[in-house]
Amino acid sequence: MFRFHLTSKPEGPVAPRTGLIETARGVIHTPAFMPVGTLATVKALEPAEVRGAGAEIVLANAYHLFLRPGHNLIRQMGGIHRFMGWSGPILSDSGGFQVFSLARLQKVTEEGVRLQSHIDGSAHFYTPETAMEVQSALGVDIAMPLDHVLAPDASIDAARDAAERTIRWYIRSVAAENAPTTFAIVQGGVYADLRRWHARELASHDAPGYSIGGLSVGESKAEMHAMLEVVTAELPEEKPRYLMGVGSPEDLVNAVARGVDMFDCVLPTRLGRNGSVFTREGRLNIRNARFADAPGPLEPGCDCHTCINYSAAYLHHLFKNDELLGHRLASIHNIRFLVRLTWQMRAAILAGTFAQFAAAFLATYRPVDEAVRAEQKEKWEAQAGFNGR
């Protein structure tokens, strides 16, 4: 079962909207943030804590679970929901992004991708049908088709080739036996015409939902926003739009402003484990000396489990001493921050005050420096090792 209802009347295709997704395992209010549980665990957290932070759906990764522990084992254990103890909806990524970044890529053919595991070097042939078989075995509520992902600086010819293949792979994916509800993924790099064409083409396939891939991978914020505007303009209003791998608080606000409904990102848990937390002023590092003797919560007024129960001084102490409890408490705070932000945006959209909310938020939230973003991009490129450029 998969149904999407718009619960607000958007002012056009490229405008903020609220909605409700119904699945057999529960509803998802949109805009929605999905915490990432790559290996069937949202790192350092129990399902009850993820739900307690307000999340209605989590994400898992087909490629990672295909390699370990193996999708057949998870099927044998009763499916991913039972395996990890999360009874709500689960969306899985096909692994397209991971296959083209993490894995040692051997060769892309029309049939699929020959690769070596980034874990143990074992050889695999991963096809659109493999990705669907894995996701069917996991028993997820929403699946992604395998897509051909390129680095952000791929040439337009390479990007067009990959985008065309992504459509053919999508058609094969939804034809697979026992395919779960499967979104189509819009690619096209930072080429507006290509993105527009790809979105329009996929829109004609009447997918239950549309993902927007290949963004937040090193392109500028302006490029990301431009691509979002081009894509959402082409997508059917009555289908949910999911911006993959995003993001930061400011990205969420900017994408919701452009008509996006769903998000996932490892940022809140990865930053949390590093002692970095979202606050209304921007990211702060818990190890900062200003927190050493702060008797109040990390973020005054925050309604997360961590801020309700522990002082900033205690969190500072945990991080200064590499205590594991710190990872968890900071991750809870960060997930709650993003989930609460989606709630605040929903409320503003319904009240007709989204523009003011977004302006006020972006005026006080200090995003991470360009220097840091550039460094992240460099890391991405070093790690990615894209063969497909």
Next chain:
Amino acid sequence: MFRFHLTSKPEGPVAPRTGLIETARGVIHTPAFMPVGTLATVKALEPAEVRGAGAEIVLANAYHLFLRPGHNLIRQMGGIHRFMGWSGPILSDSGGFQVFSLARLQKVTEEGVRLQSHIDGSAHFYTPETAMEVQSALGVDIAMPLDHVLAPDASIDAARDAAERTIRWYIRSVAAENAPTTFAIVQGGVYADLRRWHARELASHDAPGYSIGGLSVGESKAEMHAMLEVVTAELPEEKPRYLMGVGSPEDLVNAVARGVDMFDCVLPTRLGRNGSVFTREGRLNIRNARFADAPGPLEPGCDCHTCINYSAAYLHHLFKNDELLGHRLASIHNIRFLVRLTWQMRAAILAGTFAQFAAAFLATYRPVDEAVRAEQKEKWEAQAGFNGR
């Protein structure tokens, strides 16, 4: 407030017994196991999980907290209970053991110990009065006096000298301003006459409780049992006896059989983080291939949060992939195992069937090999760097 009531009629001083300790922050049923929160956090766990595993009291360490974040900071934050979010009783170790093992020891004089922090090399003079000031600042419910701890192979002359100093330091400790309820610590190495004399001498001081230190540090099990028998024979029946730093399931059973009431040990959490769990058959490693596709709980019949909610296959998956959630779930299981063991022993003592319970438990619980214990002893000695031998 500190009151101890025997709730069974022991068959002599060296016999199993049940009791109840009343403190201002709640009661402790004995025999009791106290999980260790060295740095004001039971590693990887939240207070609610520790309590959920059945623990009624936790332990913290004065020496560690003196170094970081500093006892004055914790006092300023409202005391250790508020700082760490544990509202039940807390017992703190003075740090005697840590001062003589972890710290770079400079010099022991009658006045105290000149040492360098094992963290940053900073110089400190740690005296019995320092240890009491720290514990008073923490606001613990039960404190330990600074004791002079030696390696297990110390000569009898060195052991006698240290034991005598430990008495003088105890007298100074309880005379300190604002001293919390403070146990006396029986030392004496593996020398029966010295242990007997020390226990008898301290018994005359009418302490609210008695700790037994300097055991489980590399001596044989037979030596440990002999020392326990010598010591408990001398201690007043109406005072609780606490065996410091112990232990393993088999040690708990053997010590309760000899009249011990309280225990603490890092073993359940340390082993848990390493993927090793207590079961009725002995320790098992979760990474063992037999668990890879085990759909049932780690230990069938176990009533811990982990075994109730997760399969052994899922825990195996978490540990094979170094997922943080594994540390926590295994730690919960191990603490619950020891706490439940103390409950089972209490029930057996009250039913008059302790001897049968202990025999049955020890017949099926396979303790860790002597080879492993020898290796642990070696590690201990390498790490300890005892200057005082």
